Amino acid sequence: MATVSTSGMRDHHDGRGMASIFSQYSNAEAKAYQQGRSSYPPALYETILSHHRSTGGEFKVLLDVGCGTGKATRDLAAFFDAANGCDESIDMINVAREVGGMAASEPRRRRREARQSQCCQSGVG
Numbered sequence: 001m002a003t004v005s006t007s008g009m010r011d012h013h014d015g016r017g018m019a020s021i022f023s024q025y026s027n028a029e030a031k032a033y034q035q036g037r038s039s040y041p042p043a044l045y046e047t048i049l050s051h052h053r054s055t056g057g058e059f060k061v062l063l064d065v066g067c068g069t070g071k072a073t074r075d076l077a078a079f080f081d082a083a084n085g086c087d088e089s090i091d092m093i094n095v096a097r098e099v100g101g102m103a104a105s106e107p108r109r110r111r112r113e114a115r116q117s118q119c120c121q122s123g124v125g
Helices: 018-023 027-036 042-054 071-077 089-101 109-121
Strands: 003-005 009-013 060-066 084-087
Touching: 027 089, 042 071, 060 071, 071 084, 084 089
Parallel strands: 060 084
Antiparallel strands: 003 009
């Protein structure tokens, strides 16, 4: 059973995974999630980027699968030429589009990200 708390976020007690829960969020719930969700600590990003670099990873395109409202996508995008986020929830993607963001060498990424995210969300990309 899922209920909406006074904070606008759902309280879940049905035993399903978090991905299933987030996929059912309304636009208002996705916005509340975006406002209440803090970024990951910079040390985590440094660890991810250091590992990526040390294993020969390139910094051309970032793909964040399960990006939600895109907080981690935006935080990591500055290190990549282009960044894309995909999520099962169209409302989470819509909030990510509203917030937008920039990659290192792609100042018009917001418009491209929206088109690509929609493809990923619908299972085409």
